[in-house]
Amino acid sequence: xxxxxxxxxxxxxxxxxxxxxxxxxxxxxxxxxxxxxxxxxxxxxxxxxxxxxxxxxxxxxxxxxxxxxxxxxxxxxxxxxxxxxxxxxxxxxxxxxxxxxxxxxxxxxxxxxxxxxxxxxxxxxxxxxxxxxxxxxxxxxxxxxxxxxxxxxxxxxxxxxxxxxxxxxxxxxxxxxxxxxxxxxxxxxxxxxxxxxxxxxxxxxxxxxxxxxxxxxxxxxxxxxxxxxxxxxxxxxxxxxxxxxxxxxxxxxxxxxxxxxxxxxxxxxxxxxxxxxxxxxxxxxxxxxxxxxxxxxxxxxxxxxxxxxxxxxxxxxxxxxxxxxxxxxxxxxxxxxxxxxxxxxxxxxxxxxxxxxxxxxxxxxxxxxxxxxxxxxxxxxxxxxxxxxxxxxxxxxxxxxxxxxxxxxxxxxxxxxxxxxxxxxxxxxxxxxxxxxxxxxxxxxxxxxxxxxxxxxxxxxxxxxxxxxxxxxxxxxxxxxxxxxxxxxxxxxxxxxxxxxxxxxxxxxxxxxxxxxxxxxxxxxxxxxxxxxxxxxxxxxxxxxxxxxxxxxxxxxxxxxxxxxxxxxxxxxxxxxxxxxxxxxxxxxxxxxxxxxxxxxxxxxxxxxxxxxxxxxxxxxxxxxxxxxxxxxxxxxxxxxxxxxxxxxxxxxxxxxxxxxxxxxxxxxxxxxxxxxxxxxxxxxxxxxxxxxxxxxxxxxxxxxxxxxxxxxxxxxxxxxxxxxxxxxxxxxxxxxxxxxxxxxxxxxxxxxxxxxxxxxxxxxxxx
Ligand SMILES: *[C@@H]1O[C@H](CO)[C@@H](O)[C@H](O)[C@H]1NC(C)=O
Ligand SMILES: *[C@@H]1O[C@H](CO)[C@@H](O)[C@H](O)[C@H]1NC(C)=O
Ligand SMILES: *[C@@H]1O[C@H](CO)[C@@H](O)[C@H](O)[C@H]1NC(C)=O
Ligand SMILES: *[C@@H]1O[C@H](CO)[C@@H](O)[C@H](O)[C@H]1NC(C)=O
Ligand SMILES: *[C@@H]1O[C@H](CO)[C@@H](O)[C@H](O)[C@H]1NC(C)=O
Ligand SMILES: *[C@@H]1O[C@H](CO)[C@@H](O)[C@H](O)[C@H]1NC(C)=O
Ligand SMILES: *[C@@H]1O[C@H](CO)[C@@H](O)[C@H](O)[C@H]1NC(C)=O
Ligand SMILES: *[C@@H]1O[C@H](CO)[C@@H](O)[C@H](O)[C@H]1NC(C)=O
Ligand SMILES: *[C@@H]1O[C@H](CO)[C@@H](O)[C@H](O)[C@H]1NC(C)=O
Ligand SMILES: *[C@@H]1O[C@H](CO)[C@@H](O)[C@H](O)[C@H]1NC(C)=O
Numbered sequence: 001x002x003x004x005x006x007x008x009x010x011x012x013x014x015x016x017x018x019x020x021x022x023x024x025x026x027x028x029x030x031x032x033x034x035x036x037x038x039x040x041x042x043x044x045x046x047x048x049x050x051x052x053x054x055x056x057x058x059x060x061x062x063x064x065x066x067x068x069x070x071x072x073x074x075x076x077x078x079x080x081x082x083x084x085x086x087x088x089x090x091x092x093x094x095x096x097x098x099x100x101x102x103x104x105x106x107x108x109x110x111x112x113x114x115x116x117x118x119x120x121x122x123x124x125x126x127x128x129x130x131x132x133x134x135x136x137x138x139x140x141x142x143x144x145x146x147x148x149x150x151x152x153x154x155x156x157x158x159x160x161x162x163x164x165x166x167x168x169x170x171x172x173x174x175x176x177x178x179x180x181x182x183x184x185x186x187x188x189x190x191x192x193x194x195x196x197x198x199x200x201x202x203x204x205x206x207x208x209x210x211x212x213x214x215x216x217x218x219x220x221x222x223x224x225x226x227x228x229x230x231x232x233x234x235x236x237x238x239x240x241x242x243x244x245x246x247x248x249x250x251x252x253x254x255x256x257x258x259x260x261x262x263x264x265x266x267x268x269x270x271x272x273x274x275x276x277x278x279x280x281x282x283x284x285x286x287x288x289x290x291x292x293x294x295x296x297x298x299x300x301x302x303x304x305x306x307x308x309x310x311x312x313x314x315x316x317x318x319x320x321x322x323x324x325x326x327x328x329x330x331x332x333x334x335x336x337x338x339x340x341x342x343x344x345x346x347x348x349x350x351x352x353x354x355x356x357x358x359x360x361x362x363x364x365x366x367x368x369x370x371x372x373x374x375x376x377x378x379x380x381x382x383x384x385x386x387x388x389x390x391x392x393x394x395x396x397x398x399x400x401x402x403x404x405x406x407x408x409x410x411x412x413x414x415x416x417x418x419x420x421x422x423x424x425x426x427x428x429x430x431x432x433x434x435x436x437x438x439x440x441x442x443x444x445x446x447x448x449x450x451x452x453x454x455x456x457x458x459x460x461x462x463x464x465x466x467x468x469x470x471x472x473x474x475x476x477x478x479x480x481x482x483x484x485x486x487x488x489x490x491x492x493x494x495x496x497x498x499x500x501x502x503x504x505x506x507x508x509x510x511x512x513x514x515x516x517x518x519x520x521x522x523x524x525x526x527x528x529x530x531x532x533x534x535x536x537x538x539x540x541x542x543x544x545x546x547x548x549x550x551x552x553x554x555x556x557x558x559x560x561x562x563x564x565x566x567x568x569x570x571x572x573x574x575x576x577x578x579x580x581x582x583x584x585x586x587x588x589x590x591x592x593x594x595x596x597x598x599x600x601x602x603x604x605x606x607x608x609x610x611x612x613x614x615x616x617x618x619x620x621x622x623x624x625x626x627x628x629x630x631x632x633x634x635x636x637x638x639x640x641x642x643x644x645x646x647x648x649x650x651x652x653x654x655x656x657x658x659x660x661x662x663x664x665x666x667x668x669x670x671x672x673x674x675x676x677x678x679x680x681x682x683x684x685x686x687x688x689x690x691x692x693x694x695x696x697x698x699x700x701x702x703x704x705x706x707x708x709x710x711x712x713x714x715x716x717x718x719x720x721x722x723x724x725x726x727x728x729x730x731x732x733x734x735x736x737x738x739x740x741x742x743x744x745x746x747x748x749x750x751x752x753x754x755x756x757x758x759x760x761x762x763x764x765x766x767x768x
Contacts, residue, residue: 092657100174131304414493422500613654688713
């Protein structure tokens with residue numbers, strides 16, 4: 001039975017000794033939300049979004065901060081002025097801002113030109129806890145927000161003097177100032193105020209990072225207090241806002257902003273707003289289902305906390321006593337569950353009985369260790385997510401690599417949904433998944449180049465919408481020539497993707513396909529130039545054409561859309577194809593050469609450290625020591641990264657959260673395992689806590705214990721011995737079946753000095 005003490009936390013003085021005691025007390029009563037520090041990772045490019053939200057909820061109701069010239073990716077910025085409080089946001093993304101749509105803004109005093117992109121300064125610090133956000137504007141209005149799945153609630157407390165207004169500006173979006181052609185646009189909308197004072201309408205928007213065409217979102221807003229006045233407006237860009245006599249405003253032009261201004265007598269104004277991708281009727285229905293008239297604000301907050309406790313936080317329990325570590329644990333769990341969005345029944349593209357999830361931002365970030373943790377923690381939702389992916393292919397022709405506003409885009413490297421489907425397949429996700437369709441969707445990626453009918457301004461060579469743009473070279477030559485951008489990144493990822501096809505083809509008994517794709521999965525080797533050198537090491541993946549290899553800076557060629565290596569260097573990409581690890585290790589000079597190269601990756605030098613914890617392509621590298629039976633070095637390097645790069649507090653993330661990808665890397669570090677996506681293999685390193693129990697669903701648990709550690713992973717973290725399900729274990733890896741399929745136990749003994757406990761067979765290299 002959960003006892004939820006909802007609104008206590010905002011008043012705790014941060015960092016006080018008392019704070020830890022209060023958190024412990026709340027958690028002991030079942031409220032693990034006490035350990036979530038919503039502002040962790042919100043500054044310095046973490047882009048965490050402190051909006052009020054439910055797990056996988058369509059609504060993320062939070063502030064939109066504006067600083068001219070600065071992109072506000074998730075809506076939140078530590079500085080800046082409020083341009084609105086809107087219902088839709090993405091979690092932790094880079095690239096360019098998306099959404100910031102369906103907004104309100106409270107205003108005090110005369111509002112002469114409502115649609116003139118009004119902003120209001122902040123007064124003091126924002127406060128937030130799970131399901132609750134609060135801020136004060138410079139005009140003296142306190143704004144409190146909470147959310148259900150498809151509806152949200154606003155509570156405004158206005159000052160006692162001055163006119164009190166709530167502005168609804170349909171043209172409100174999160175703008176981009178990067179000048180890279182992926183700023184969002186507003187393309188029109190409509191609003192109608194009804195005789196009872198509620199409003200309905202929709203807005204149309206486009207572009208953003210995934211280069212989406214026009215998409216509509218519908219809304220339905222009620223005020224618990226009858227407005228004293230209401231006016232609807234239209235305004236040509238830059239001109240005065242013209243009041244519309246009809247009580248409704250409409251425009252299908254991006255040049256005409258529209259909106260409404262509501263005026264109130266009372267100092268406390270509560271507004272409930274529902275959204276829908278389908279219609280205003282559905283938006284009103286979503287609102288009445290989730291936050292019916294008369295719902296107390298604190299009820300929505302309490303329900304939100306209960307939902308997070310029940311659906312998410314209760315999945316992991318530990319013996320941890322260090323409050324910072326508990327905060328990292330539960331805050332990381334929080335931030336990996338905001339997207340994708342469960343939009344089942346809200347699919348505007350086609351009619352289907354299948355579940356529907358979108359806001360995939362992006363699989364390029366998530367396939368490495370995020371989606372496999374999602375399967376462990378949320379098996380029910382995960383099966384729905386896999387079915388949804390296949391349904392997107394069924395109805396639109398391609399699996400997404402990224403997807404937002406119901407539109408696939410953009411693909412950075414490979415078609416990485418292949419890795420995710422393969423991972424789900426080999427780990428036994430079945431249920432209602434139609435795997436013959438799932439495999440057909442993967443074959444489409446592997447065989448059919450997507451049309452380049454709307455060339456990406458940043459990379460015009462081939463489609464970035466979905467699929468594999470550079471497929472003709474891959475199929476014809478087994479490598480990718482410079483006629484395609486991001487050739488090295490694509491090649492190493494296409495090989496990984498083809499390995500995924502091999503896995504599913506094998507399982508479905510398609511032996512010819514299996515051999516074909518296994519062969520193709522080795523083609524990353526065609527980019528291996530044994531003569532390319534860096535820091536005394538030779539052999540790296542490099543760009544090449546039909547005549548041979550091309551020279552490139554092995555350490556510094558970390559490019560963008562139009563370059564051979566996307567966001568990571570040839571040094572980093574050389575470690576990608578772990579399905580072929582044994583061959584990779586041979587190419588890198590055998591066990592000793594490989595160990596030296598890994599060591600060098602983590603060494604500090606005058607020019608910095610090669611290992612880049614701020615982005616996903618290097619996620620797996622610290623764990624690769626297990627492929628030469630040196631798991632103690634995996635522990636050392638990964639623990640050093642985890643403990644030095646992640647912390648509680650606004651600067652707590654090394655890079656963009658990227659839909660929670662960063663947080664899932666940290667969670668695996670705490671657990672003591674690391675997944676090898678596309679295979680059943682898990683690398684074994686070392687757990688942080690004396691005990692950690694993962695609820696695997698259906699009555700199964702994975703129990704992990706560690707004797708003689710420090711119960712926090714700071715010291716004494718070297719494994720001395722391990723038992724898996726009670727049996728002494730000498731392999732540095734295990735499989736899904738060992739501990740996840742039916743549950744299981746891992747019993748570690750830890751110590752301060754490394755011992756050579758792993759003497760067993762090396763982790764599999766199926767392509768070698
Ligand atoms: C929500 O929880 C708080 C704290 O336990 C409580 O004071 C409040 O009454 C609850 N709200 C509702 C509507 O139950
Ligand atoms: C909205 O404003 C119009 C025009 O002033 C007025 O006729 C109508 O009664 C108002 N509706 C509400 C609910 O206040
Ligand atoms: C608002 O306040 C004015 C003056 O106090 C009063 O005349 C009017 O009836 C009030 N309107 C509403 C809708 O409560
Ligand atoms: C905009 O709306 C008007 C009025 O409904 C209609 O005549 C016109 O065709 C629309 N234009 C576009 C581009 O949809
Ligand atoms: C996703 O949403 C649908 C529709 O609301 C619901 O039936 C389903 O249970 C949700 N999935 C999860 C895992 O909560
Ligand atoms: C999978 O879907 C295809 C059509 O898309 C259908 O022919 C087939 O029967 C389905 N398989 C199962 C097991 O439902
Ligand atoms: C590497 O260099 C050696 C010695 O110069 C040369 O014989 C060999 O052909 C080169 N290999 C490649 C793949 O360029
Ligand atoms: C390959 O690239 C090299 C320069 O890196 C160039 O000299 C050569 O002509 C290119 N060959 C082909 C077939 O494009
Ligand atoms: C790699 O680093 C570890 C830890 O510093 C060290 O013990 C080991 O000797 C190094 N290996 C090589 C091959 O240099
Ligand atoms: C695993 O932990 C749970 C919760 O503490 C406990 O109920 C269960 O008995 C444990 N299972 C094993 C096999 O240790």
